[in-house]
Amino acid sequence: MATTEFVPDQAKTEEITAHVIWMTTGLSCDGDSVAMTSAVNPSLEDIVTQAIPGMPKVVVHNPVLAYEVGAEFMQAWYDAEAGKLDPFVLVVEGSIPNEQINGDGYWAGMGDDPDTGQPITTNEWVDRLAPKAAAVVALGTCATYGGIPAMKNNPTGAMGLPDYLGWNWKSTANLPVVCIPGCPAQPDNTTETLLYLALHLAGRAPAPELDEALRPKWLFGRTVREGCNRAGFAEQGDFATEYGSDHRCLVKLGCKGPVVKCNVPVRGWQSGVGGCPNVGGICMACTMPGFPDKYMPFMDEDKWGGAAASIMKFSYGPIVRYMRHRHIRNEFDKEPEWRRKGAALTTGYQKRW
Numbered sequence: 041m042a043t044t045e046f047v048p049d050q051a052k053t054e055e056i057t058a059h060v061i062w063m064t065t066g067l068s069c070d071g072d073s074v075a076m077t078s079a080v081n082p083s084l085e086d087i088v089t090q091a092i093p094g095m096p097k098v099v100v101h102n103p104v105l106a107y108e109v110g111a112e113f114m115q116a117w118y119d120a121e122a123g124k125l126d127p128f129v130l131v132v133e134g135s136i137p138n139e140q141i142n143g144d145g146y147w148a149g150m151g152d153d154p155d156t157g158q159p160i161t162t163n164e165w166v167d168r169l170a171p172k173a174a175a176v177v178a179l180g181t182c183a184t185y186g187g188i189p190a191m192k193n194n195p196t197g198a199m200g201l202p203d204y205l206g207w208n209w210k211s212t213a214n215l216p217v218v219c220i221p222g223c224p225a226q227p228d229n230t231t232e233t234l235l236y237l238a239l240h241l242a243g244r245a246p247a248p249e250l251d252e253a254l255r256p257k258w259l260f261g262r263t264v265r266e267g268c269n270r271a272g273f274a275e276q277g278d279f280a281t282e283y284g285s286d287h288r289c290l291v292k293l294g295c296k297g298p299v300v301k302c303n304v305p306v307r308g309w310q311s312g313v314g315g316c317p318n319v320g321g322i323c324m325a326c327t328m329p330g331f332p333d334k335y336m337p338f339m340d341e342d343k344w345g346g347a348a349a350s351i352m353k354f355s356y357g358p359i360v361r362y363m364r365h366r367h368i369r370n371e372f373d374k375e376p377e378w379r380r381k382g383a384a385l386t387t388g389y390q391k392r393w
């Protein structure tokens with residue numbers, strides 16, 4: 041994944057315990073944490089039990105999953121701030137509100153300041169912890185690019201973590217914000233990236249390669265169309281005109297798959313099953329920085345997608361479809377003619393001795 045040669049550091053692996061400080065107190069529905077519990081490749085259990093060879097010990101502090109509550113739960117946050125958890129990965133779920141425009145209140149917070157009794161805002165936690173984090177992960181489209189809470193006309197001034205920290209911001213391990221978009225983020229994308237970062241911090245893997253929107257390249261390098269199990273129908277100019285009709289391409293029903301970077305059609309949603317257009321739902325572009333505003337109304341056909349579909353439908357698509365089906369029917373759907381009973385060998389075999 042990295043372009044330069046990488047040499048693992050075995051000694052370092054044995055030394056570190058990587059902590060994951062996981063905030064769900066952006067403007068968030070906790071959906072990314074909940075989705076992550078269904079990951080299988082790797083599972084959260086694989087990570088916290090150190091089941092994968094070569095990986096360091098990983099301790100996850102997540103409010104949706106923790107047994108601890110109140111001050112006991114918050115202790116890890118204060119320990120991270122005090123430099124007692126080193127290294128730690130800060131995971132932020134939910135978009136970042138603009139507390140400079142919160143009027144007399146606050147938009148989002150977690151824990152109380154012991155001196156004032158007032159909530160500690162999400163902005164303040166990010167300000168306290170990000171400068172000390174070895175890696176920072178924005179999880180879900182709200183945290184990566186703002187998502188639904190950052191739609192036009194929202195009152196909170198919500199934004200993604202790279203908008204808040206800066207797109208050129210770097211962690212103590214010299215990594216930019218690592219973005220795992222999706223609404224929610226695909227579960228295995230979440231756990232795989234966390235495992236990768238733990239291996240990197242332990243000296244066992246190179247820095248992750250990210251694209252221009254700070255997404256891991258190996259996860260977000262393909263479009264939905266390029267991984268969709270309906271793509272063959274599009275190529276043949278075969279498009280669905282109503283929901284639930286059959287397996288044809290959904291672009292005329294509003295699917296934005298041709299221009300969306302997402303591996304869900306390839307990876308599925310859970311244990312390899314599902315995947316939006318694979319199972320009949322249009323792609324609404326939930327992994328994209330322009331989501332949702334630039335893709336609405338979701339169920340309207342995109343004019344360029346529609347134009348491309350019309351070209352396929354009324355030009356080469358029917359010819360390709362006709363020729364393929366003809367070849368299948370006349371040639372490839374039939375056995376070779378020598379496979380039959382009889383006294384003579386008709387396979388063309390010739391003795392060589």
Ligand code: SF4
Nearest residue numbers: 069071180181182223
């Ligand atoms: Fe919830 Fe989606 Fe936002 Fe995640 S990205 S917090 S799943 S709305």
Ligand code: SF4
Nearest residue numbers: 302316323324326327
């Ligand atoms: Fe989101 Fe589209 Fe990917 Fe489904 S296929 S998760 S709607 S980007």
